[in-house]
Amino acid sequence: MSDEQTPTKRDASEKRDWRDTVFLPKTGFPMKAGLPQKEPAILARWKEADLYGQLRTAREGREKFILHDGPPYANGDIHIGHVLNKTLKDLVVRTQSLLGKDAPYVPGWDCHGLPIEWKVEEQYRKKKRDKDEVPPAEFRAECRAYAQHWVDVQREQFQRLGILGAWDKPYLTMDFSAEATIVGELCKVAESGQLYRGAKPVMWSPVEKTALAEAEIEYEDVTSTQIDVAFEIVESPVPELVGAHAVVWTTTPWTIPVNQAIAFGEDIPYFVWHLADGRRILLAFELKNEFEKRTGLHLTWPGASEGEVHQNVVERMAAHKIKGSELAGTIARHPMHHLGGFFARPRPLIAAPHVTTDAGTGLVHMAPDHGEEDFEACKAVGIDPVFAVEGDGKYREDWLWLGGQGSVINTKFNGPDGPICTDLREAGALLSAGDFRHSYPHSWRSKARVIYRCTPQWFVAMDRPLSHLPALSRAEQRWEGEGGNTVIDEEAHAGSPTLRELALQSIADTRFVPDKGRNRIGSMVEGRPDWVLSRQRAWGVPITLFVDRKSGKYLVDPEVNARIVAAIRDKGVDAWTAEGAAQRFLGDGRNPDDYEQVTDILDVWFDSGCTHVFTLESGHWPEQRWPADLYLEGSDQHRGWFQSSLLESCATRGRAPYDTVLTHGFTMDSKGMKMSKSLGNTVNPLDLMKETGADILRLWVASVDFTEDHRIGKEILAGVSDSYRKIRNTFRYLLGALEGFEEAERVTDLAEMPELERYMAALLSQLDEELKAALNAYDFNGYARALSDFCNNDLSAFYFDIRKDCLYCDAPGDPKRRAYRSLLDTLFHALVRWFAPILVFTTEEVWATRYPDAASVHLSDWPELPDGADRRLLEIWTSYRALREQVTAEIEPMRREKVIGSSLEAQVAIGLPDSADRPMLSADELAELFIVSEVLLDTGSVVEGPAVIAHRTDLHKCGRCWRHLPEVDEDGDLCARCEEVVA
Structure with a gap:
């Protein structure tokens, strides 16, 4: 029977209207959601009732599941990426709790570092204040206040999303206890011998004046100036090279003033070509055509007579090729040698394995200050850095060429008409200058180009044996190959493993979702250089080391370290530089004048890499335990937090701090483009919550394949809203159909129910298994889709449709109606729990509508389904449903x-x-x-x-149920069933 139909009446005055005898569903649950208005009120009730605290009490003593929150940065309002990340974490925690586990959630924030320092400096610049004139403690206090402001703002915004957690007790890396723990972890690394100070080229931001980690770098396509520069050869074991010019090609002209050598490939064939002006140039034989195309210069070889056949020319040229290894001992001079000093030194030609003939000239100019490979190759022959470029990107004032000038990242400074090219051109050394489009590293904060710059920094060694950790108990294992297979290395070290080896072993032992994350982080760890720990800024945890001025070694004294940790736990990072601190830390037996007190701060990735220690181990959150079951972040964290946590934990504990790593992709706009304020294609989640409510955003998160990059936009959200309406309508029907249901009405034995109910019980049992499998795989998209399909296809379009007549028209005590309502009650309790982790506000509203005095639905366990579901019916009813279609x-x-x-x-x-x-x-x-x-x-x-x-049909319609039946006469009287019910 349909609600919208009305009986056909021969004469309305003669016919009885039977609508008041039909048992239509009744509920106060509205179809219009009104989420923006309702959700804040529900949230307020949760806070007042301490729902999170209730849940901890209810789950006490259960099996634990620990998701450790990767800290967002306390800097600005939340964006759609935050929504995805935090909602996924909430889905994990809530579903694990639903499964009966004790799954606490302690949120946290990253509070130190350059982004906050940068913002505070911006405020200074607006007030025309010089940051360097502000006392460091005062500056740090302003950074702390700035971070705290955004912690408070983001905390409210995350809670508005329905994220349940210990919001009144989050972890902050700037808490004194956290800072002390970070210092304690640094001391462990130092005591293990993994920490050392060395001068190596590191990523450096001339704008921000500090070293950067790889995770702080993003790559953008830029147009640089490419130049070909001739270095005159003044000495060589190959006589014909003397007087010729070795030609180098580079896209960083600013490094030519810091050149110290020229590298060649030992197996590369080289050749001396002639230019029209009579000069001879040396470059790789096979790069002649590329050189001519790039420079517009024509190269000749005058060694053949005009009438000689081509084959003879080729054979004679081959005989004049110079193998790279023959260049050893060759000396060139810098184009600016006339300046004297540094530039008058010989420029040796040295062998280097990184030299190829992929591009350029086959000869590479070497500036050990500004390239990792340059540094290593020059170091091998005793050439040291000269530290010519300052932190702001300018050459030292005393530098003979361009001293005090720069910045070296300025495109005009490097351009064809800039001072470098102009001087090289006047010296007769510039053979070409033109544009070159390529990918180049930038700071993700300032968006400015970065450089490799050699400065004294503190490093964690990747390849020193970790003597403080026990040696591996079996042949050393390492991560290798597609799929992250673990293979045995029969020639393993007999002693302790290195940090790299431990990290690779941990990667092999960790579950990755999706599994391709194993390859990504594995390849990064396998090839990464030593970890640069030091930063030259003010807002952060200090590198609390004392260096002996005579020996250059840092002090390792557990008692000194204990005093430092205690002081920072009491006073925070300002304790390190407080007046008289050095003497207090060193104790009476040492003279502070004999030691350098390090002033660098720690890489913030070391801060966040330590969060597992002060959150899971410290005892501040007794509901936590180490290691975490799960880390969950975006795919960029394979080079960020996943990796810094892995390395810190392996260096101090010998294994990863997590058992599983789940990676999500990035949210693009509706066209699949990266969101950008400049493009105007960003989606503001705060506005969306005001317009449609948080549950719509949560359903969107659960509806996308988050393991890949995914999209959001008006049309996509409209589709999500439509799905939400269907789910809400399902709950509305259930609430109405179950109005007045009591235990006395329940049919408890499935065997006593009609076959349709037994089939639906089997479907529900099948769905139960499917949902558990989805949660085990962290497949929330599959979880949400299975629930939505069940509501739409199996309930609304099938079961509810069929049993509508039974609900409306059968007698309340009819066994079939009782069976139907009994199964509806089972469906209600299953669906409201299964949807609760996704639609946190709506399910609370649904639950409170039926049970206004009951505790929150979010304290419930996974639903218990009736025993004895007959799975054989699934196949049988598949054919029935096909016939129905x-x-x-x-x-x-x-x-x-x-x-x-x-x-x-x-x-x-x-x-x-x-x-x-x-x-x-x-x-x-x-x-x-x-x-x-x-x-x-x-x-x-x-x-x-x-x-x-x-x-x-020719049969007549019953005036109450509108079924066409043989016993109904043409006047539309009641059928036998309806007669009995009405009577």
Whole structure:
């Protein structure tokens, strides 16, 4: 029976209106959600009732599940990436809690570092204050206040999303206890011998005046100036080279003033070519054409007579090729040698394995100050850095060429008309200068170009044996190959493993979701250089080391370290530089004048890499434990937090601080483009929550394949809102249909229920397994899709539709109606729990509508389903549903053509072939299944499959249930069932 229909009446004054006898669903649960208004009120009730505290009490003593929160940066309002990340974490924690585990969630923030320092400096610049004139303690206090402001703002915004956690007790890396723990971890690394100070080229931002970690770098396409520069050869074991010019090619002209050598490839064939002006130049034989194309210069070889055949020329040229190894001992001079001093020194030609013939000239100019490979190759022959470029990107004032000038990242300074090219051109050394498009590293904060710059920095060694950790108990293992296979290295070190080896072993032992994350982080760790720990800034945790001025070694004294840790725990990082601190830390037996007190601060990635220690181990959160079951962040954290946590934990504990790593992709706009304020394609989650509510955003998170890059936009969110309305309508129907349901009405034995109810119980049991499997795989997209499909396809379009007549028209005590309502109650308790981790506000509203005085739905466990679900029915009813679709397809044209008004006006004849299994349902039951007046079965038809023929029925309609039945006369009186119910 349909709600919208009204009985056909011969004479309205003579007919009784039976609508008041129909048991229509009743509920106060509105179809209009009004989430922006309702959600804050629900959130306020949770806070007042301390829902998180209630949940901790309820789960006390259960199996633990620990998700350790990767700290967002306390800098600005949340964006859509935050929404995805925090909601995924909330889904994990809530589903694990639903499964019965004790799954606490302690949120945290990264508070130190350059982004905050940069913002405070911006405020200074607006006030025309010089940051360097502000006392460091005062500056740090302003940084602390700035970070605290955004912690408070973001905390409220995250809670508005429905994220449940210990918001009144988060972890902050700037808490004194956290700072002390970070210092303690640094001391462990120092005591292990992994820490050392060395001068190596590191990524450096001339704008921010500090070293940067790889995780702080992003790559953008830029146009640089490429130049070819000639270095005159003044000495060589190959006589013909003397007087010739070795030509180098570079896209960083600013490094030419710091050149100290020229590198060649030992196996590369070189050749001396002639220019039109009579000069001879040396470059790789096979790069002649590329050089001519790039420079516009024509190269010749005058060693052949004009009449000689080509083959003879080729053979004679081959004989004049110079193998790279023959260049050893060759000396060139810098184009600016006339300046004297540094530039008058010999420029040796040295062998280097990184030299190739992929591009350029096959000769590479070497500036050990500004390249990792340059540094290593020059170091091998005793050439040291000269530290010519200052922290702001300018050459030292005393530098003979361009002293005090720069900045070296300025494109005009490096351009064809800039001072470098101009001086080289005047010296006769510049053979070409032009544009070159390529990818170049930038600071992700300032967006400015960075450089490699050699400065004294503190490093953690990747390849020194970790003597403080026990040696591996079996042949050393390492990560290798596709899929992260663990292979045995038979020639393993007999002693302790290195940090790199431990990290690779931990990667092999860790579960990655998706698994491709293993390859990504594995390849990064396998090839990464030593970890640069030091930064030259003010807002951060100090590198609390004393260096002996005579020996250059840092002091390792557990008692000194203990005093430092205690002081920072009491006073924070200002304790390191407080007046008289050095003497207090060193103790009476040492003279502070004998020691250098290090002033650098720690890389903030070391800060965040230590969060597992002060959050999971410190005891501040007794509900936590180490290691974490799960780390969950974006894919960029394979080079960030995943890796810094891995390295810190392996260096101090010998294994990763996590058992599983889950990686999500990035949110793009509706066209698949990266979001950018400049493009105007960003989506503001704060506005969306005001417009549609947080549950819509949460459903969007659960509806995308978050393991890949995914999209958001108006049309996408409109589709999510439509899905939400269908889910809400399902709950509204359940609430209405269950109005007044009591335990006395319940049918507890599945065997006593009709077959349709037993089939739905089997479907529910199957769904239960599917959902648990999805959660085990962290497949929230699959979880949400399975629930949504079940509501739409199995309930609304099938079960509810079929049993509507039973609910509306059967007597309250009818066994079938009681069975239906009993199963609806089971469905309600299952669905409201299963949806609770996603639609946190809506399910609370649903739960409170039915149980206004009960505790929160979020304190519930995974639903218990009736025992004895008959899974055999799944296959049987698959054929019934296929037949139902066939019947519906046959009836639909009749409805479109107005032959019938509803399917109840149709009579269906079904022909089944002799070989077909006979339906287990009766004709009346099939009529109810198909929602038609009657079904005529012919079980001996000569057809290949079920044949369906539909007609308009000649039977009359019951005035109450509107079914067309034989016992109803043409006046539309009641059918036998309705007569009995009404009586």
